[in-house]
Amino acid sequence: MTTTPLKSTGFYSESPRPGLLGWLLSTDHKRIGMLYLGCITTMFLVAVGLGLAIRLQLFAPGQHIMSAQTYNATFTVHGIIMIFLFIIPSIPAAFGNLLLPIQIGARDVSFPRINLLSWYFYISGAVLAVIAIFSGGGPPDTGWTFYVPFSTQTTTNVNLAVFAAFMLGFSSILTGINFVTTIHRLRAEGMTWGRLPLFVWTLYATAWIQVLATPMLGITLVLVMLERFFGAGLFDAASGGDPILFQHLFWIYSHPAVYIMILPAMGVISEIIPTFSRKPMFGYWAMAISSLAIAFAGSLVWAHHMYASGMSDFAILVFSLLTFIVAIPSAIKIFNWISTLYKGSIQLAPPMLFALAFILQFAIGGLGGLALGAAASDIHLHDTTFVVGHFHYTMFGGTGFAFFAALHYWLPKFTGRMYNQKTAVISWGLLFVGFNVTYMAMQAVGIQGMPRRYYDYLPEFHTLNMVATVGSWILALGLIVMFVNLFKSLRSGPVIGMNPWGGATLEWFVPSPPPMENFGEEDPVVTRGPYDYQGVTADEP
């Protein structure tokens, strides 16, 4: 059916430089977005492999495929890659770059060269992280949180891993600065704040967290390095420092960071739900403001990771209350998605299925978060696999599934090719079942008392661990089917028109894939809202 190869369509065919240099030196937001997407997906698959190895080791009590030290290194590297190289940049850096300028009617971001620079920081961080695994005293074994005093004393290659995370933080800051400026300065004529797609609103809130919180991670990691190199002693009680302060500084960034991870995912869902319900978003302003509210309130709850660290009961009370407050804007989002579905003309296309799975799984993860935010139950659940399960429900069941939803929703836009939708539904089914089996079992065994980060366990935890491991195989199968299906579409998928889903945001009114500078000669003038579906229909397949 299709004869034109991908590289001679849209922005792929227009570049001042030929071949690989056209990518490595390009300041076009779409090319940078595709670079990010490729790297992020690769990193994701590497970390998935490590995750599967962890589950395999936990299949039964005793040592199977790895020693305790290897196990420590495996979960650490799994965490570092998943957090810093996949989830944090996943939606904002990949889809944010691809879509933000088009959705607000701009030709590019405010600082295209800094945008490219941020990708170079990302790739340098990625390379350093990989080098850290294979050099020095062996892969880091601290867990992705780098808690002192262990991280300042272990002989493994923590220095390089920490420096890699520092570089990635810088990359994230530059993206944040770029996006905030772009949204303020480059909106097209008629693109008022009230007409911004909700994905842009969430990117806006995310970018602010990136700007305001990430430097705290930077200084914390610098201090860990100084401690290792010079014995700086700022976290060492013997020289007047305080190890607990590390935890505070670390979580002052790393808790807001989970909202860097989830907010853009919520934005993706807010684009998909109205399109496939053929209804405007219910409560547009509530959705927009709740994104900012999550970003704000989420910055004040960091110490709920530290209930067991010995801080005062009063502090626990305050942080517990603040944590519960974050649940309010999150719940507003869930209610509004469901209200949008209500009496909508729902089409269960693949992106919609992923979005619906997101709502269910994020709700489960969010409610589990309340069990952890409440001091009384947290003391029981602290450092059990319940925490790991909860985290994966929000980050994988939430952000991960939103990332898959975004891939199924927007990838055709940027390749001009449609994947096989039946296969996509099958992969969704496998992922949905595999995911819930794996992490529900993990949560259940956590409630029974199985500690996290242990490579061996008591026999009474065997059954549920076995179930979780079998679930991880279904999950892996689902991932293989999904990525093969998407990858095949690049070569042989049927060509699509401008608007395969009937979306009403601006990206659906430019060709697929979009041309260089997105809008041709004339700047777009926006005259309608992002979810105004009147007169907008999907292309005939």
Added chain:
Amino acid sequence: MSHEHRDDTGARFGMWLFLYTEVILFSGLFLLYGVAVTKYTDAYILASNKLNVWFGAVNTVVLLTSSLTIALAITAIQRNRIRTCINLCVVTIALAILFLINKYFEWSHEISLGIYPASETLLEMGPGVASFFNLYYFTAGLHGLHVLIGATLIGVVAVLVARGKVTSDRYVLLENSALYWHLVDLVWIFLFPLYYLII
């Protein structure tokens, strides 16, 4: 193909955002300071008295003056006085170097007394004093690094002014460098009393 896009307000806006990130970077160290000074108040007063207030005072004057010269450089370029603008940039850089030289002598003196992170002399002085000097070295060190970066930045901009790339109607780069320099100055204005003037 790509037509030129220029947005000076956007560039300034971006710079302000970047300055926020710098403030937060330093605020991590200020937080540590806040906790430690509450915990070891007496030791902090004792340790602060070991610093030579004159070194700090001179450096404060030097940096404040350099903030003035870089601000004057902007006025100069607005009035299209290229020569004056370059000279003022050079003076700013000279003041930055003066600051670092001053710092070098101050640190050499303290190191010669055996006061530096993880030194035995420092550990013998007790956890409070040790915490003070550890924080002092790393906060001032990070600030010194920023002085170096800022001076380099101004040097680059001065070259661009000389080559006519930064002109009287296109000087946002100089403005942003000056903003950065003011931040470097501002951080020092907080550092100086916190470390030198505790009584």
